[in-house]
Amino acid sequence: MTPLLLSAYTATTCLGRGLDATRAALRAGRSGLIPCAFESVQLDTWIGEVAAVDAEKLPQMLADYDCRNNRLTQMGLETDGFAERVRQAIARYGKARVGVFLGTSTAGILQTELAYRRRDPETGALPDDFHYRRTHNSFSLAEFTRDYFGLEGMAMAISTACSSSAKVFAAAARQLALGSIDAAIVGGVDTLCLTTLYGFASLQLTSTHPCRPYDAARNGISVGEGAAFALLERADGAPAGSVLLLGTGESSDAYHMSSPHPEGLGARQAMAAALRAAGLTAPDIGYINLHGTSTPANDAAEGKAVSALFGDRVPCSSTKGATGHTLGAAGAVEAVICALALSDGLLPGSPGTERLDPAIPVDYLLQTRAGQARYVLSNSFGFGGSNCSLIFGVAA
DSSP: OOOOEEEEEEEEEETESSSHHHHHHHHHHHOOOEOOOTTOOOOOOOOOOOGGGGOOOOOOGGGGSSHHHHHHHHHHTTHHHHHHHHHHHHHHHTTEEEEEHHHEEEEEEEEHHHHHHTTTTTTTTOTOOOOTTTSSSTTTHHHHHHHTTTOSSSSEOOOGGGHHHHHHHHHHHHHHHTSSSSEEEEEEEOOOOOOHHHHHHHHOOOOOOOOOTTBTOOBBEEEEEEEEEEEEHHHHHHTTOOOOEEEEEEEOOOOOOSOOTTOOOOHHHHHHHHHHHHTTTTOOEEEEEEEOOOOHHHHHHHHHHHHHTTOOOOOEEEEEHOOOOOOGGGHHHHHHHHHHHHTTTTTTOTTOOSSBTSSSSSEEEOOOOOOOSSSEEEEEEGGGGGEEEEEEOOOO
């Protein structure tokens, strides 16, 4: 594929708001996970909650979009000067030539959960002030972002569970290659809700400890929330040191609704496809940000796929011990972490992981260390076998 420039990017998670907070936490090996005290949830688990989301106020003209997910969306857009960079792109290309491609898994489900508590006791009708289309609906954050900037071009929401906001990079790249658009807002937002927390607990996938990816004693995920965005443009004349999207790879192994293929078949196919798209080979990759959810099956399957393709020579880690699993936002959050790895010359460690699983033969980083990789790969794998791998590099 033709390289694309990440001309701006930002991330907001439980580590803090923006790039400076994220890089500081990565360097310190700090986790943002805390014991769950979200809303009315009563579960013995740890979560990655973003501070001050409910204090965010949407513009009056966008009040119908008001929900936790869109508040966090606005919070992310207005961080690191990202919104201003988008407005500059709109001025360059026009309102119809900047696309919106955003991923989510639960969108504004919390708003529906809250609305159900206020149903009419006789008819069961939901309250009149509940707006499904602009809150719960998966397209809500894409439509909100489009309206937030007054855009008139294409907008797309992708909801493929935990690969959602990785796949938006591939979707936007295709449209840029076709010439349908000149720039794209890509990213993902997912927020905490009761459905997610109780749902993963019912599947026995949540841990009573902070998650510890690739640890021999790993026993489940820590659900998080986050918002991350990038502005993609053609890379003609990109300054040296700029971060580029070089390759995308997608696959669907369709092995099981909630379990990965035990040999990591789909994961391996996605990584191999990303390498082909980037015109690279396995030895070129200097760091892999693993999907690494901290469940026994997921980490083992991904580890087999990475080992089969890369051997044990590429430094890798999952940063979900720092951020929690931000679900539909994970692909974008970890894409931004990869961009920081490239720009800052660091290889992120894995907070919470202490004793590596000896059955997974990969070069797993427990602590963040200095290291200037030229090419990095990021994995995002979702329920149902929806897999996506992204490769980023640095402009020479």
